[in-house]
Amino acid sequence: MDNSAFSPSQICFGLSQDLDRTSFSCYLQLIGRKEFADTLAARLDSLEIERIVDEFTGLMHKHLSKTEYHQLFLLDDSHHHGEDGE
Helix, strand or coil: CCHHHCCHHHCCCCCCHHHHHHHHHHHHHHHCCHHHHHHHHHHCCHHHHHHHHHHHHHHHHHHCCHHHHHHHHCCCCCCCCCCCCC
8 A cells, every 4th residue: 555645534444454554654644743743742641651652662662673763763874783682
């Protein structure tokens, strides 16, 4: 499925793994928009923030190598390749 042609109105979960992944990618991109992120962050309490960060960090640790984490999440290309000892 072409993510570039996917719009928020098409987000749908539970019909197929491919659609779930495409929908989730779009969902994450929407969450990452500054205005939305700032608005939601201002309304969450410390415990809610901690729970979201803990869950998401756990998923990243489980599914990304250290190099992927640094390059894709932190946008840090200076992380040494080949040091993925997980």
